[in-house]
Amino acid sequence: MAKSRFEYVRNYELPDPLMPGTFIVVRIDGRGFHKFSDTHLFEKPNDKRALDLMDQAARTVLDEYKDVIMAFGESDEYSFLLKKNTKLYNRRRSKISSSIVSLFTSAYVFHWLTYFPDNPLRYPPSFDSRVVVYPGEKEIRDYFAWRQADTHINNLYNTAFWALVKDGQSTTEANKTLQGTDSKDKNELLFSKYGINYNNLPEQYRKGSICVRRPATLVDDRQPQQQIEESITAGVSNVSIDDPAVGSVEDDSVSQTRINGVIRKEKKIKKAKPYEGIDGEIVVLHEDIIRDGFWKERPWFLQ
Amino acid sequence: MAKSRFEYVRNYELPDPLMPGTFIVVRIDGRGFHKFSDTHLFEKPNDKRALDLMDQAARTVLDEYKDVIMAFGESDEYSFLLKKNTKLYNRRRSKISSSIVSLFTSAYVFHWLTYFPDNPLRYPPSFDSRVVVYPGEKEIRDYFAWRQADTHINNLYNTAFWALVKDGQSTTEANKTLQGTDSKDKNELLFSKYGINYNNLPEQYRKGSICVRRPATLVDDRQPQQQIEESITAGVSNVSIDDPAVGSVEDDSVSQTRINGVIRKEKKIKKAKPYEGIDGEIVVLHEDIIRDGFWKERPWFLQ
Amino acid sequence: MAKSRFEYVRNYELPDPLMPGTFIVVRIDGRGFHKFSDTHLFEKPNDKRALDLMDQAARTVLDEYKDVIMAFGESDEYSFLLKKNTKLYNRRRSKISSSIVSLFTSAYVFHWLTYFPDNPLRYPPSFDSRVVVYPGEKEIRDYFAWRQADTHINNLYNTAFWALVKDGQSTTEANKTLQGTDSKDKNELLFSKYGINYNNLPEQYRKGSICVRRPATLVDDRQPQQQIEESITAGVSNVSIDDPAVGSVEDDSVSQTRINGVIRKEKKIKKAKPYEGIDGEIVVLHEDIIRDGFWKERPWFLQ
């Protein structure tokens, strides 16, 4: 098409490639979510509906971007890890960062009513995002350990804080009560005064949410039905399978979708490289990612 | 709160400040909107509902970010201009870029049903964004001229293209028919064959949409009702006042909202610096921004 | 030639273009020049030989890089201004910054003996450099005003400081004596106690050095000899023509070189655009660049 004499302004768009051979993390954060959670009457210290909605938005990102190999979320933030040698958008910083935060936001608003059916959205929420690049396996593990440690620290504090507030303290008083306390003090307070055993609280609150693809080969050599039953009865103690959004997205019930999914994909899976897990279904876990176990089960993440 | 031994990973978050004293443009672009517009049965070559929804999302951005002084949109893209000396987020590139694209996306999904009441959203759409920095007035004017010239070129082409297609040509044939034609040829084709006088098509299609704040002082020294009437009968030939979203946002009809708006803001307006126009209501125009007129009326934009 | 399997490491060399249409300043700074000036017994507060050597190194840069339109130096630093639309090295930040600091350093060492014939270099000195980009005329003028104001402030302080030290105070005492004094106090001290009228000190010390090309057209319509004579007798009160290095570089005496220069270049000059001054000889001035005069005489600098 014809070029205008104004085209030169394109030269001001400078390149912003990220270093090759490094791990890209995109972290999104809610903007003004203190007010947003008040306006929408989120339960304190944790609103399971809100956390599940965050998880659903993260799943949407993993579903769209095959190079996002895992995500970790807590509260109003989520971190996405891209595979080391991703060529997504030629590793352009802005493109990667903006596309992910936009899709996450879009999915959050799109799925709102599924998670808050009686609580319509009052105004459009938003998130910011940043890209952080890490050179190696150690730094990536420490990054996610940092976020999960943060989840624990914040949740323990918030659990104690809201227990005090619900017990009649003002927020100022509750903050003051907790000032200078360590983890043991807070656990003790919760247990002795409110009968709360912190370690029995839901793992989703204490450990955050991890979005990953189930390795495709796990479903390969067993009967689909057997696998589903196992998932439901045993292995899924900390997998969110009671996900109200799945129906609306895939027009089908969870287990049927999964059976069909397995059947539909079976041939394709056999050709896929077994360790990549790209075709596997996306699951949300709530488990420890600070220790080695999680990473040893997924050696391809950090290769 | 306690610090974990993983905190060092924060050092990998490097600063990304934009040069001071320059104009920041954030341009957002629809991702995969060819498919999105097909799936959602957008009318061709222009779907007024879709354009109005884009305009509404842009208004939301201007409403939230006082330092965004204007925006220009066409098709599935929108460009936002920040005032030269903005301190928004300390001019951090990622923060500015991501917050704007996230809010735009959120508003697009949030307001969807207002513009497509019979056409529910099938999946969450997304946009990318980039920041471009311009040193001076000339480059900014040329940037917006570039986008508006692009609007014209694309719209003329698409209008001719879809006339041919609706007339029975395949898309391949239509492209071929138009190959090598200039503006005059396309105008001639539209007029002689289809009786379409291109210059009579809606300005929104030919010139795109400009989101600006009406200078606060314009509403100051007249009676609110008089102003509204004038707006409706005269000056607003190219202002979108038939905006279906306004009601749902402000719980009131358009003219009443404006009357109330004027009344509510009157005292505040008198204190505002008359040339800043920050407190003025946001309007969407469809006029020429290539020539001097638009900019001469708003000398504070480029100062 | 054959490519090795290691070639991929080149992909880690990321682009670093500077924004188009802006002013690029490269500022170089001596590293460890406190020690360097002590080791090489520089006179205090100003060593004319050292300043002339800095000026000579800057001339070498202007001589090599036609897009460097001016330079300003004081003490052990020098700032180089590139013309707004320079395409030098495709505006690559590292390439521009490193090439200039390297050539400057090289010329400094190369010409050392010309300025310090009895004082051989004891070890190789070095400089660092940085690039700063400015969007417009105002910022560039303020940048150079900032450096020249700094020259004045530092020189007045150092002049007073060394007067006190030479008078018997320790450096600690001298610093203490000057603590809290303003310009007027220092002028007064110098005059009343040491009979020094600060304003009569050499302009090179008080105003720094400005390296520019004499506009080529100035020599065009007059007889070469006439021009030289005028230069020597009148206009050059603050031009360094007693430059001991010129001879060694061009194998000729100053005035003859210049006469020859004019004669040799006469035809070429007539074709050159009169306002560019690219072909003009490089001169070192010591005059005010804070006020308008300097810039008004050279309108092409900031266009």
Next chain:
Amino acid sequence: MAKSRFEYVRNYELPDPLMPGTFIVVRIDGRGFHKFSDTHLFEKPNDKRALDLMDQAARTVLDEYKDVIMAFGESDEYSFLLKKNTKLYNRRRSKISSSIVSLFTSAYVFHWLTYFPDNPLRYPPSFDSRVVVYPGEKEIRDYFAWRQADTHINNLYNTAFWALVKDGQSTTEANKTLQGTDSKDKNELLFSKYGINYNNLPEQYRKGSICVRRPATLVDDRQPQQQIEESITAGVSNVSIDDPAVGSVEDDSVSQTRINGVIRKEKKIKKAKPYEGIDGEIVVLHEDIIRDGFWKERPWFLQ
């Protein structure tokens, strides 16, 4: 000191920190060295004096910057590797890059006469520099392998090329003769036609120069004299000990300097961490750095 109203221009100096925990390589390259080597009558295909001078300039850099752990040079280029966790200049890109290229250039000019006593420098040469950041050990090894492979490829070509030219071919003819030949062809040509066994040419030409510090502990538990003798008789077949510059720098003969060096530093060495080798003397090697040996002997380089 007083601040001027122009100080705001400092805000245009934006931060440029390099990612933590990565390997920084600074590569410097001669500017216009084709012409420079012609003007200064460098011998072809290799001028040992010129290469030794390059090595000497690199030694100066290692001597000044303890965080530069090795350097590799060939022809008119040199690459410097900084240790992974260097805090040099807070990892500011420009500061690191410019300081190193400036010191290298300065040392090159400073030492010129030592290497070219009968061939004074005609004009100041210069180099550019760039910073490249690598995430891990593999990439660093491949980087240096890439440069050393390049040395080999270029030197084989140049050796054949200059043999042909000295034999009477024009440069154009020589280029044509070599077009399409592989390594084996060139080796064969050199041997059959000119009796040159390429593998017997000096390692400095075929493998380039590696500047490293001799690990401090290697000299610790042996008698200094014994170590020197071993160096001279055995291990140092490819160490440049006939370095004419050393005397002028260290005011002593090579072996004595080394003996003294060992003696002088002995106590200090015992306290130094044995693996760091920071206090060790700087040596120039000409050996293979593509294979594992070099790196296995220096495990601290890539940690």
